Amino acid sequence: MIPIKNNTKQRARGTHHYSYPCDSWTMETAPSSLPLKPIPGSYGLPFLGPIRDRHDYFYHQGRDKFFSTRIQQLNSTVFRTNMPPGPFISSDPRVIVLLDAASFPILFDNRRVEKYNVLDGTFMPSTNFTGGYRVCAYLDTAEPKHALIKSFYLSFLAKRKDSFVPLFRNCLQEAFAGIEDQLCQNAKADFNATFSYASFNFIFRLFCDDTHPSNTNLASKGPKLVDTWLLFQLAPLATLGLSKIFNYMEDFLIRTLPFPACLANSGYNKLYEAFKTHATTVLDEAEKLGLERNEACHNVIFVTGFNAYGGLKNQFPIVLKWVGLCGEKLHADLAGEIRRVVSDEGGVTLSALEKMPLLKSVVYEVMRIEPAVPYQYARAREDLIVQSHDASYRVKKGEMLFGYQPFATKDSRIFEDAEVFVARRFIGEGEKMLKHVLWSNGRETEEPSPSNKQCPGKNLVVLMCRLFLVEFFMRYDTFEFEFTQASFGPSITIKTLTKTSAF
Numbered sequence: 001m002i003p004i005k006n007n008t009k010q011r012a013r014g015t016h017h018y019s020y021p022c023d024s025w026t027m028e029t030a031p032s033s034l035p036l037k038p039i040p041g042s043y044g045l046p047f048l049g050p051i052r053d054r055h056d057y058f059y060h061q062g063r064d065k066f067f068s069t070r071i072q073q074l075n076s077t078v079f080r081t082n083m084p085p086g087p088f089i090s091s092d093p094r095v096i097v098l099l100d101a102a103s104f105p106i107l108f109d110n111r112r113v114e115k116y117n118v119l120d121g122t123f124m125p126s127t128n129f130t131g132g133y134r135v136c137a138y139l140d141t142a143e144p145k146h147a148l149i150k151s152f153y154l155s156f157l158a159k160r161k162d163s164f165v166p167l168f169r170n171c172l173q174e175a176f177a178g179i180e181d182q183l184c185q186n187a188k189a190d191f192n193a194t195f196s197y198a199s200f201n202f203i204f205r206l207f208c209d210d211t212h213p214s215n216t217n218l219a220s221k222g223p224k225l226v227d228t229w230l231l232f233q234l235a236p237l238a239t240l241g242l243s244k245i246f247n248y249m250e251d252f253l254i255r256t257l258p259f260p261a262c263l264a265n266s267g268y269n270k271l272y273e274a275f276k277t278h279a280t281t282v283l284d285e286a287e288k289l290g291l292e293r294n295e296a297c298h299n300v301i302f303v304t305g306f307n308a309y310g311g312l313k314n315q316f317p318i319v320l321k322w323v324g325l326c327g328e329k330l331h332a333d334l335a336g337e338i339r340r341v342v343s344d345e346g347g348v349t350l351s352a353l354e355k356m357p358l359l360k361s362v363v364y365e366v367m368r369i370e371p372a373v374p375y376q377y378a379r380a381r382e383d384l385i386v387q388s389h390d391a392s393y394r395v396k397k398g399e400m401l402f403g404y405q406p407f408a409t410k411d412s413r414i415f416e417d418a419e420v421f422v423a424r425r426f427i428g429e430g431e432k433m434l435k436h437v438l439w440s441n442g443r444e445t446e447e448p449s450p451s452n453k454q455c456p457g458k459n460l461v462v463l464m465c466r467l468f469l470v471e472f473f474m475r476y477d478t479f480e481f482e483f484t485q486a487s488f489g490p491s492i493t494i495k496t497l498t499k500t501s502a503f
């Protein structure tokens with residue numbers, strides 16, 4: 001098979017759905033007089049309970065089944081369990097799980113919950129991974145430094161907003177040329193590796209006055225250095241998916257003791273050198289706002305490497321997976337809308353992107369059905385009541401709340417056909433349902449601010465996903481692919497790309 005095809009014809013195959021969701025039961029309309037019930041579930045025996053739960057989670061049941069079997073057994077979407085990693089990495093793995101769209105948003109209520117060192121859940125990697133600083137994402141909103149650093153990010157992004165489109169399109173063009181080369185040479189292309197590089201390239205250039213990483217000490221190694229640094233921090237939350245006989249060995253090796261930061265030091269120092277040298281404008285801006293330069297530099301490495309690159313490197317494979325699974329009919333519809341609007345508007349502009357309702361809906365639907373960062377944690381700041389659709393539960397001050405987001409955004413009492421990818425779900429009246437799209441650690445209808453913990457990259461990420469699909473369907477009519485689902489997201493191999501002849 002010739003891997004890059006020129007357009008011949010488009011076959012209609014209606015694999016996506018056109019139904020509209022119902023909004024009959026939302027947080028706002030849920031009855032306030034729900035029965036007060038004790039939170040079901042137990043933590044089991046000390047040490048043994050957490051180990052048993054983490055084996056169920058990683059090896060015996062898997063992530064989704066771990067939660068769904070407990071929902072059934074306990075007849076509740078709110079219950080107690082332990083979350084990995086457990087002993088000896090987390091001192092207290094006990095959480096109260098929230099698995100519906102009614103209870104989940106308590107995690108965004110910063111007056112009632114605290115997000116102090118909970119970015120990764122019940123454990124926090126050593127601050128030696130970040131130059132000895134607790135960086136923004138680990139800070140609670142009650143800490144003055146949170147507002148200072150968050151304001152710095154928000155103002156940084158606002159100042160660069162005009163460069164988002166040209167800069168990312170430039171990175172995309174480089175990436176698609178790379179994919180085509182691989183297809184010509186090997187009859188397949190590694191989408192994840194190519195788009196990891198594109199994501200790093202974009203974010204580095206955004207923060208470093210458009211300096212291409214290949215013109216720095218990083219050369220082409222930036223993504224690998226960040227991957228290694230991330231791996232040592234996040235390994236306790238992952239599994240390699242090896243065959244059963246290796247499970248206990250893997251569990252023992254990566255979840256008994258945390259990896260020391262010194263293993264990532266030499267790579268991290270290279271990243272530090274690159275940002276210190278090339279992110280001078282942004283570091284000057286940070287200093288003007290009152291941040292110490294060294295602390296700002298470590299925060300910039302974290303925001304670019306962990307928050308932005310770490311999210312984006314999974315986000316694009318997720319987008320391509322779902323659009324790919326929908327089939328050629330959706331590809332033709334997207335290509336039609338994108339090409340018509342770009343032609344009418346005279347180019348790819350922010351205002352052109354706003355006039356593409358199908359494209360916008362598809363991106364939101366991807367974020368609903370498979371949020372790239374599915375876990376959110378927060379501790380009760382005070383004694384509080386959490387409400388599911390069916391009951392109220394008393395949570396004590398200091399208890400850890402944990403939301404597994406896909407269960408909240410695929411709640412069948414909020415979304416019709418919640419498990420199905422409905423490409424047109426958020427068009428027209430469907431836009432009202434955007435308040436139930438929660439990928440950014442907040443509602444899609446709300447905005448990140450210095451006083452909340454919502455992702456400051458929220459609008460940038462949505463824009464980048466739209467631009468990715470625009471660039472894709474300006475070049476290609478359709479594609480064929482294979483994927484495997486790994487711990488942190490899908491791994492995609494592109495098999496063919498059908499080049500457009502029409503545009």
Ligand code: HEM
Pocket residue numbers: 115118119136137138139150153303307308309310311312315372373375376377439440441452453454455456457458460461
């Ligand atoms: C697909 C890409 C991204 C995803 C899925 C994502 C998701 C998230 C989520 C879920 C959180 C909240 C984590 C928590 O506290 O539980 C978060 C926080 C954060 N994100 Fe993003 N993000 C992405 C890209 C970005 C980008 C591009 C930037 C900046 C340019 C960014 C900067 C941050 C920062 C600084 C925080 C901490 C916010 C705070 O402490 O108030 N993220 N992100």
